[in-house]
Amino acid sequence: MxxxxxxxxxxxxxxxxxxxxxxxxxxxxxxxxxxxxxxxxxxxxxxxxxxxxxxxxxxxxxxxxxxxxxxxxxxxxxxxxxxxxxxxxxxxxxxxxxxxxxxxxxxxxxxxxxxxxxxxxxxxxxxxxxxxxxxxxxxxxxxxxxxxxxxxxxxxxxxxxxxxxQSIERIFNSNFASQEVKELQIKNTKEIKQNPNQNESFQDHILSLQLEESQLSTKNEVLEESAATTLIEERSAELINIMSGNLTPETIVNSVPENQPIKFGSMFLQKIKGLQKSSNETVVNANELGDFQNYMHIERKIERDTVEMLKEMQSASSPQLLLLLGSVGDGKSHLLAYLKSTKPELFENVYIHNDATESHSRTRPAEETLERILAPFEDGQEPKQHIVIAINYGKLHNFYLMQEEKEKFQCFRSYIDSLNIFKNVKDSKANLTFENFHTVDFSKEKYYSINEKGVYSVFFTSILEKIAAQNESNEIYKAWLLDKENNKWTIAHENYAFVMNEQVRKRIVEKLIHVIIRNKLIVSTREFYNLIVDLIVPPEILLSPQSTAFSLNNSLPNLLFNHPERSAILLGFNELDPVLIKNSLNDELIASIFMHPNLEIYLKDAFQIQDQIPFDNHWKNAIAINEHLEVAGFVIRLKELLNEEDANTDFSHFIRYLYAFFKGDGDVIEEVFTILEKVVFQWKGSPKESYAYLTNNLKKEFRMAIPMDLDRTLDQEVFGSVEDGDIHAANHYITIGFNDINFELDLKLFEILRHVSSGRRPNLYEAGQAIQFEDFYNKIVKYFEDKEKKLLLVHVQTNSYYEISKPRFSKAKFDVKRV
Incomplete structure (x- = not known):
């Protein structure tokens, strides 16, 4: 110690x-x-x-x-x-x-x-x-x-x-600086006269001491002058560092050196892992972007919306407040920093608060800083300049509740109410106009689109293209080349080379959209960067950076589908693992891996490639040590990334139906109704045509069924709501049903219902997952129970039918007759 x-x-x-x-x-x-x-x-x-x-x-x-x-x-x-x-x-x-x-x-x-x-x-x-x-x-x-x-x-x-x-200690010691200068001058005057060669070094030392004394004097003046202001008091840590010379306007922006030492010998690993940090750096350096961040910038619709809003603010006759509202990591701070550096004219007389999670004091919550910044827009105040704030939903909600308790910011809170972002019911204030308050909502922009061919994402694809681009502007690629030239090679380098394949990038994006739609995920820019790192750098290298991690398990296809523990996104990929799909093609692949005399030729033919099979050495090594099952799993996953999406999957069908729903294609939507009608009569079972059982209890001697005359209905406001172009901002579901009783058909539910429609009864797990359809089914049953006067009683063992009806004039409660 x-x-x-x-x-x-x-x-x-x-x-x-x-x-x-x-x-x-x-x-x-x-x-x-x-x-x-x-x-x-x-x-x-x-x-x-x-x-x-x-x-x-x-x-x-x-x-x-x-x-x-x-x-x-x-x-x-x-x-x-x-x-x-x-x-x-x-x-x-x-x-x-x-x-x-x-x-x-x-x-x-x-x-x-x-x-x-x-x-x-x-x-x-x-x-x-x-x-x-x-x-x-x-x-x-x-x-x-x-x-x-x-x-x-x-x-x-x-x-x-x-x-x-340490800053206070330095100031304390500085009191002796002037005296030291004088003593040195007196002490060395005689020596300099005796030995003139000492003069140069002595003058250098005197100059450095005088400079230090001058700086300390200036810093003390700054301290005294600033002590009266509240803001400087609250940011005492910054003030102390300005006093001590450790913090200047230049070092605030450039506090991290550009050329840091190469960690663990690999420049590429340092660069690729830097993706996980790059989205955070725009918050730290809010006034400008680094070269790599500028390189990675991709224009989005939300950027164009923000530019238009800023232009309107500049032309307004009075100061305006603009909220850039969204979730953590969705690019709000990056966009502000980018626009400020490329379109500075939009920020004249504009105060920017780039990170609403930041507090100007380490001892006070961020909401108090936000309250002080928004003070000019409090009721009865007259703001002098425009304000732009990047803020997350949670932070805005906390601020709203704090001001509601204080009974302050009434007008601003009314504006938040009008946005209907914290309530499920429409507020009466939604029709009010708020001339000085504006919002650009990042959550409303979806990063993917749907057309007649399937799904795609310009945003995600562009990011992957920039990361894999083989040009001098791409720092990651240059670092990869440098490592290659210096024989610094790991499985991460091979995974990166695999991402250079355009088809692989396309399939990664399509699979990601599949996960987003299936699990209703919101994948931010920051999370997508993290995903890229997870697909390239295996945990083994993260835990032991000197490891090469050469193994089939660390190849990108396996990192994509076989590591659910790493993130919620990869958990979604794991649920789509093609190894879990039982079909004849997979069975043939597995058998061939065990038995084919020339596996390499067979795989090249199966993948329809003439070049070397990706990760060639690793699957061959695995075969050599009899890890045939591991190779089979790898090959099935590799095929999923090299081949196009099968048109007969649940996902392909659902996307086709979702596209038809928004486009108003009635012929295609009829296919969905056909599936749902089959499911309704198979959900609990059906004794005869047009009848459905009320319960699923097979142990009872008798079961009750009800006739159903299903009339097809759907959400007419959404059906056909997109007339031109592709679908860019849409919900993940189809609102559909019968007899004006609708439910939301999402992808997970569609997977279950499509299997049920093929003749398979739902098991307990599927019934639990399909709770929304179960609720819909019960509503349909109740609708026909209220409407129909006759029920069918079925004797389970003999399959005998009895019609039960309520007589119009008899005193008996029910009439029963065998049919």
């Missing part, structure tokens, strides 16, 4: 002046400080590095939890020392002596900091969340991820505390 500082008796960190301080904590700064923290507490870097812990949270949660327990205890020790130093308080011996500290519970350590040493409420809340977490040996991945986020926040607080302490 590092010894206590002799001056203060506090265990303080060495200087971190070499770590620049960003306006908002970024990953590069956090990682640099994390390493200082680990070294200071003599922890092993290869076990506790930031990148490794972050990776383990995703792929080895149990190991991450174990390491976090150790890190959290060391973090508590560090924070205690800086709290005590700040308040000039002594630290109890129980927290200093190693033997005694070993007996102190981690929970007691953090409670002591809060109750005695003045730990902030926000830090204590984050600490309690982690304390609750580390009591367990195993926790779900999503809970662990939330705990790790809390841990990152506490490390960030420690970073600012260290910066603050």
């Amino acid at each position: 590092t010894t206590l500082d002799e001056k203060h008796s506090y265990n303080l960190f060495p200087s971190i002046d070499n770590i620049s301080t960003p306006t908002k904590m970024d990953e590069a700064t956090l990682e640099s400080f994390w390493e200082v923290f680990i070294v200071h507490y003599e922890l092993e870097i290869h076990k506790f590095s930031y990148e490794l812990i972050k990776t383990m949270v995703r792929y080895n949660p149990d190991g991450a939890l174990k390491n976090m327990k150790i890190l959290f205890r060391a973090l508590g020790q560090a924070r205690l020392n800086y709290l005590a130093e700040e308040k000039s308080m002594e630290i109890d011996e129980a927290f200093i002596d190693d033997k005694k500290f070993a007996l102190v519970a981690t929970e007691q350590l953090w409670e002591t900091m809060y109750s005695i040493y003045g730990l902030s409420v926000s830090e204590y809340q984050e600490a309690k969340a982690i304390l609750k977490l580390i009591k367990h040996e195993q926790v779900p991945k999503n809970i662990l991820l939330a705990g790790f986020n809390s841990f990152e926040k506490l490390v960030t607080e420690l970073f600012y505390a260290v910066k603050k302490q």
Whole structure:
């Protein structure tokens, strides 16, 4: 353990002046400080590095939890020392002596900091969340991820505390700078006269000291002048760093060096993993984009809508408020930064708040910062300039509730009500006009389209094309070439080469759209970048960066379909794994892999390719060690990416019907009604034509059935609503039914109903999944029960029929006759 500082008796960190301080904590700064923290507490870097812990949270949660327990205890020790130093308080011996500290519970350590040493409420809340977490040996991945986020926040607080302490220490020491200059001048005057050659080095030293003195004087003037303003008080961390020379307007933007050292010897791995960070960097550097972000920019309809709205704001006679509303990672901040750099004229007299999750104070919630920014648009105020805010739904909802409780921002809250985004029923304020408030809703833009041929996505395809582009503008490709020339080769490099295949990119996008429609997912730009990294870089390389990870399991087809644990998107891909499909083609492939005398020729013929089969060495090696089943799975998945979509799949049929629904193609929709009519009479069973059983209980001696005269209906407002062009922004379902009782037919439900229509009764699982259709069926039954006067009673064993009817004039409750 590092010894206590002799001056203060506090265990303080060495200087971190070499770590620049960003306006908002970024990953590069956090990682640099994390390493200082680990070294200071003599922890092993290869076990506790930031990148490794972050990776383990995703792929080895149990190991991450174990390491976090150790890190959290060391973090508590560090924070205690800086709290005590700040308040000039002594630290109890129980927290200093190693033997005694070993007996102190981690929970007691953090409670002591809060109750005695003045730990902030926000830090204590984050600490309690982690304390609750580390009591367990195993926790779900999503809970662990939330705990790790809390841990990152506490490390960030420690970073600012260290910066603050070291800046104050520097200012304290600077009081002796002027005296040192004078003493050096007197001391060396005689020596310079005696030895003129010393003059140059002495003057350089004097110049550096005078420059430091001048800078410190200027910084102190800035401190005194700024202390009166509320905003500067709240951003004291930034002010201290400006004072200490660690933060300038230039270093705010360029706090991360362009040419960082190549980690683990592979420039390509560094570049491709950087995709996971690139969507975050526009929030940190909100005023400009880097070269790679500019290269990756893709114009979307939402960009054109935003430009039009900004033009209207510039021509307005009074200040306007524009909300860019959406979900996390959907590109709001990126778009603002891009437009500001390419169309600066749209932002004249415009205040931009690029990240509504950001607080101007580390001790106050983001909602208070948002309240201060929106203050000019509060009731009765007169704003002086336009305001543009990028904000997520959750943050806007929190702000709305906070102001509702305070009974403030009445007009703005009425505008939010009119958008109908937090309520399922239309608000009466929807018809009101709000001349000064505007919204561009990113959630309304879907990233895929449907035409008569199937599905496609210009956006996702363009991203993949840019990443795989073989040109000098693509930093990823250049890094890949450099690694190839230097024989730095892993399975990730081969996966990237596979993505260069246009057909593979097309099928990845089609399969992604399949997952989105089937699971009703919203895939943001950030999530798509993460997916690309997951498809190229296997967990083995993330956990052990020096590994080549050469194995068939780490090839892209297997990473795509066989790793559901990595993300919700890949879980969706796993549900579409072609290996799970039982058909004659798959059976033939599997048999051929075990028995064909020349498998390579057979596979080339099956894939209709003349070049080398992708991942050639790996499947051949697997065959050599008798891993035929693994090769079979790989080949079936590879075929799915190299061949076109089968026109007879549930997905192909559903997309054809969905397209016909929005286009108003009645002939095609008739096919859907035919399927549904079969399903209605097979859902519980049917004793005879046009009759359906009321229940599914086969154990009873008698079963009741009801006649149904089904009249086809659908949502006439949506049917045929898209007259021209492809379908770009649509729901994932068809609203359809009988006798004015409709339900929403989505892809998952369609899969079940199509199988039922082919003659198979639904099992309990399918019935549970098809709860919406079950509800629809019960409504149809009730409709005909109320309408029909006759029921059919069926004796199960003899299959005898009895008609039950309610007599019009007899005193008997029912008439029963055999039919």
